[in-house]
Amino acid sequence: MVEILKGFGTEASIPAIEVYTKESTEYRYEVRNGFHRFYASLVVGFKYIPVVIKPYFNWNDFYNKNDKKSVLSVLIFLIFAIQ
16 A cells, blocks of 8 residues: 555556446446555545456356356356456
């Protein structure tokens, strides 16, 4: 956190915050990586924060829908999900 705050003082860019899209909640996005950067940015008054938007993925939903498939099909899915 200290390094992030030092970066704010020198106007250095900060790494983007990862957010995931949410369809079934009242909020459109959920912060998944970068909570400290997000809250620190709010405290110092940033109007804009760099973000990377990724589709929401839930391992439990995936497992429940695919528990009868072979391990190979799961591995193929993971290869495409990472890209």
